[in-house]
Amino acid sequence: MTKEQSQSMLQALNPFMPGAGMRPPELVGRxxxxxxxxxxxxxxxxxxxxxxxxxxxxxxxxxxxxxxxxxxxxxxxxxxxxxxxxxxxxxxxxxxxxxxxxxxxxxxxxxxxxxxxxxxxxxxxxxxxxxxxxxxxxxxxxxxxxxxxxxxxxxxxxxxxxxxxxxxxxxxxxxxxxxxxxxxxxxxxxxxxxxxxxxxxxxxxxxxxxxxxxxxxxxxxxxxxxxxxxxxIGQLSAEDTAEGFQKPAAREGRPFQDDALEELVKVSQGYPYFIQAYGKAAWNASDSSPIALRAVKESEADARAELDEGLHASRWQRATVAGREYLAAMAAISGDEPSSTSEVARSLGKNTQQASSIRQSLIELGLIYSPARGKVAFTVPDMGEFILRASPASGQTYDGKRQPER
Structure with a gap:
């Protein structure tokens, strides 16, 4: 068996699979x-x-x-x-x-x-x-x-x-x-x-x-x-997150090294969908057992791309031009933390009442919600980070794809 065939076989055994509503290999923390x-x-x-x-x-x-x-x-x-x-x-x-x-x-x-x-x-x-x-x-x-x-x-x-x-x-x-x-x-x-x-x-x-x-x-x-x-239903604890990575990997005979597992727990932030994306990328990037920190580090960009495609880009594309401006203002003001509706309106050159129709349309689209009076927040984890990272200055479009080099 060639090296390419061996790697293809290992990837076929990958227990991690991000997907909407897909049952994870290990249901933890619930x-x-x-x-x-x-x-x-x-x-x-x-x-x-x-x-x-x-x-x-x-x-x-x-x-x-x-x-x-x-x-x-x-x-x-x-x-x-x-x-x-x-x-x-x-x-x-x-x-x-x-x-x-x-x-x-x-x-x-x-x-x-x-x-x-x-x-x-x-x-x-x-x-x-x-x-x-x-x-x-x-x-x-x-x-x-x-x-x-x-x-x-x-x-x-x-x-x-x-x-x-x-x-x-x-x-x-x-x-x-x-x-x-x-x-x-x-x-x-x-x-x-x-x-x-x-x-x-x-x-x-x-x-x-x-x-x-x-x-x-x-x-x-x-x-x-x-x-x-x-x-x-929120983020998993560090212990549950680690179990969500380690149990399915160990079951397939390729557990994560301790430092690799620690890095995965950190970057996944306890979100089950993130666990699947980072677990899948790290597994596919590794040709050894146990899976080392190097494979996790090298695969993080692939995991983020998977998250952008599966969670962020499609939701960004659902918003109108005015809606995107509102979302971008939220990201610039507070990142992924809740934003003040009055601050967002000011950054758009509008008063709160003028911005309210845009805000309501985004709520109806399921892109933001109001966690408290006068506050708005993203419904998708790391949406603010995605918007900031995918700004024109970063060399990416808002669909998460790299722009061609000039």
Whole structure:
């Protein structure tokens, strides 16, 4: 085998693979979150009530991976689960929920029950809530009537939860990018979570989204802050970060030397996506075992390029020209720390009110969020550093690619 073939074989065994929502080879630092899900399952089996859970954090911290791990744990315990990714379009999100619930009931062996429930709800036109219960009127052509989706979803989930409770089971709806959900289905789901709790029915929303998600929920329904357990998903500890690098590497017979591991912990900053990018680059750059510090150092530029492509450049390109100017001002003022909205506006030659529409558009794009009144911050780790590093003076464009030498 030639040296090139040998190196190609080693790279094929690389356990690290950065990607959106891809399960890492070692899920570390999230034990407490999984324990909370385990507790919820136990309470469902005992017909005891609990709250839903909301995971929020920056991009690249592993929220989607955690959501999937929680779903797998719930399913292994015999619960019924459905998962969607919110899009911001009400009809699309309703369709996704109906489809996910249908698949969930069929996959969990309750297909005939689901068909029976669907047949009863197919022609619902209107619904009225009163102190004596739920009243529904029927009509044969109601699919396009306003509010029909909301009514159908409420009655569908309630009917499923009632039947699952008889089997000591429950329904868990997992929602990724929850902050993107349109206001109408969002309000419906929060109200439904509230009512299911009041009626002691086992339905739980497990949502994940950006740091602004708790605020989005509370603005939709003021009581949302009491319906969920809020969990901030952040950077991993140094110990967990080291484990995230060393365990998968050692399993493949190529662990990192101590000084190499120390450098990886430092440059990855505890972000799970960064662990995959730096781990992949260091593994591919090394032809020895254990992997030495030299390989880590030599591969850091490749890892940063991977992060630029996977996290930064595409988000920069989504912004308008005015939005990019706003983002660049944030980076120049505070780097990756939160920036004052008034300072950003001044640097753009505008007052705060004039800059507010640009700021709001960037928030709606999921590029920034407001961690406190009068403050804005990037939703992507190292976005400020990327913007500063990829300035024209550095010889790079904002898409992270080198400009040709002149």
């Amino acid at each position: 034990e407490k979150d999984l324990e909370i899900i385990d507790r919820m399952i136990a309470r469902v089996k005992l017909h005891a009530m609990d709250r839903g859970i909301i995971f929020s954090g920056l991009r690249g911290v592993g929220k989607t991976v955690l959501l999937v791990a929680c779903q797998e744990l719930v399913e292994r315990q015999g619960m019924t689960t459905a998962r969607i990714e919110a899009t911001g379009d009400a009809d699309t999100d309703y369709d996704a929920m109906f489809g996910a619930l249908s698949r969930a009931m069929i996959m969990s062996g309750h297909g005939s029950l689901f068909s029976s429930i669907q047949n009863k709800l197919a022609n619902i036109e209107s619904i009225s809530l009163n102190f004596h219960g739920i009243g529904a009127s029927l009509n044969t052509n109601t699919q396009d009537r306003p509010g029909t989706n909301s009514m159908r979803l409420e009655l569908l989930i309630e009917s499923i939860a009632q039947q699952l409770q008889k089997k000591d089971s429950g329904l868990f709806l997992f929602i990724d990018e929850f902050q993107e959900m349109a206001s109408e289905p969002l309000g419906t789901l929060i109200s439904l979570q509230h009512r299911m709790g009041q009626d002691s029915l086992p339905f739980y929303i497990i949502g994940a989204g950006l740091p602004n998600l708790p605020g989005v929920l509370s603005r939709s329904k003021s009581y949302a802050e009491r319906l969920f357990e809020y969990r901030i």
